[in-house]
Amino acid sequence: MSVTVRVPAKVNVQLAVGAARPDGFHELANVFLAVGLYDEVTAAPAGELRVTCAGPDAEQVPLDRTNLAARAALALAERHGVEPAVHLHIAKDIPVAGGMAGGSADGAAALVACDALWGTGASRDELLDICAELGSDVPFSLVGGAALGTGRGEMLTPLEVGGTFHWVFALARRGLSTPAVFREFDRLAEGRDVPEPVASPDVLAALAKGDCDALALAVSNDLQPAALSLFPELSDTLAAGRAAGALAALVSGSGPTTAFLASDAGSAAEVAAVLRASGTCRAVRTAEGPVAGATVV
Numbered sequence: 001m002s003v004t005v006r007v008p009a010k011v012n013v014q015l016a017v018g019a020a021r022p023d024g025f026h027e028l029a030n031v032f033l034a035v036g037l038y039d040e041v042t043a044a045p046a047g048e049l050r051v052t053c054a055g056p057d058a059e060q061v062p063l064d065r066t067n068l069a070a071r072a073a074l075a076l077a078e079r080h081g082v083e084p085a086v087h088l089h090i091a092k093d094i095p096v097a098g099g100m101a102g103g104s105a106d107g108a109a110a111l112v113a114c115d116a117l118w119g120t121g122a123s124r125d126e127l128l129d130i131c132a133e134l135g136s137d138v139p140f141s142l143v144g145g146a147a148l149g150t151g152r153g154e155m156l157t158p159l160e161v162g163g164t165f166h167w168v169f170a171l172a173r174r175g176l177s178t179p180a181v182f183r184e185f186d187r188l189a190e191g192r193d194v195p196e197p198v199a200s201p202d203v204l205a206a207l208a209k210g211d212c213d214a215l216a217l218a219v220s221n222d223l224q225p226a227a228l229s230l231f232p233e234l235s236d237t238l239a240a241g242r243a244a245g246a247l248a249a250l251v252s253g254s255g256p257t258t259a260f261l262a263s264d265a266g267s268a269a270e271v272a273a274v275l276r277a278s279g280t281c282r283a284v285r286t287a288e289g290p291v292a293g294a295t296v297v
């Protein structure tokens with residue numbers, strides 16, 4: 001008996017970042033869109049907790065209890081008095097440390113898989129509570145679709161989306177540490193007023209209408225200057241994607257993956273081909289959104 005859960009990556013179509021809070025986190029207005037790059041987590045009975053991982057970048061994924069999938073299983077087991085004797089196999093396809101919530105996705109997927117395998121019958125709210133404990137992006141990985149995340153990003157308001165958005169993702173040759181990017185954000189903001197983060201009405205309207213031209217004009221990422229400060233070569237990738245005809249180009253979350261909005265699947269394929277030939281990135285993927293969150297397959 002085993003349970004497999006498929007879980008998507010995310011791109012931030014708006015990431016507004018406020019000042020650092022006393023708890024070390026930043027207040028956000030974070031507009032998430034789930035996109036069709038997936039990890040799959042399979043939970044199966046075992047003598048003890050064990051994590052294995054396969055796929056691109058698998059060697060960068062920790063297999064101990066710091067792995068977010070393992071942390072999810074331990075959190076659910078503790079709440080329900082269950083022995084976490086489970087083998088979690090992660091089939092990765094979401095770039096690691098890429099700014100696409102790959103680890104967060106595996107945390108949400110492992111939670112759903114273990115809940116089904118163990119029959120703990122956790123409610124949606126309980127699963128969301130555990131996700132919020134695991135990380136700021138993890139609740140959205142469970143929910144999927146499109147949502148506005150406030151607080152650390154863990155308090156979600158689902159958003160209407162009136163169509164399909166076509167994306168191209170350029171994977172970078174090295175990762176970026178999310179905490180390091182937030183620290184660089186703080187350094188760049190020193191001495192300046194950091195406005196309260198507010199969701200952009202233009203972003204919300206463009207999503208609701210499914211209007212890629214309007215979305216292209218409205219997307220923004222307050223972490224982009226910090227990511228570019230730590231990884232300046234990403235500017236070349238952004239420029240290559242724009243020159244290839246992308247409607248918009250931005251760093252995905254804390255990066256280093258760069259995201260390019262295209263008008264349709266054909267244009268996305270053209271932008272992807274130009275980026276592959278540009279020599280400015282390690283690999284290029286295309287994906288559409290919104291897609292569903294963590295789902296038992």
Ligand SMILES: C[C@@](CO)(OP(=O)(O)O)[C@H](O)COP(=O)(O)OP(=O)(O)OC[C@H]1O[C@@H](n2ccc(N)nc2=O)[C@H](O)[C@@H]1O
Nearest residue numbers: 024025026099100101135136137152178179182253254255
């Ligand atoms: C930046 C975003 C945008 O969606 O995602 P990625 O680009 O990493 O995928 C998220 O805010 C990342 O969420 P997640 O990766 O879950 O962060 P967490 O594990 O909760 O926190 C990791 C570290 O990031 C910083 N952090 C995270 C969230 C937040 N609102 N403020 C922060 O300052 C803190 O240094 C924290 O210790």
Ligand SMILES: Nc1ncnc2c1ncn2[C@@H]1O[C@H](COP(=O)(O)OP(=O)(O)O)[C@@H](O)[C@H]1O
Nearest residue numbers: 066067068096097098099100101102103104106
């Ligand atoms: N299941 C997992 N998949 C990927 N990374 C993981 C996982 N569990 C823990 N990590 C750690 O989390 C770090 C951030 O990974 P990830 O969530 O993919 O980055 P991002 O939040 O930028 O998308 C990785 O460098 C890795 O060390």
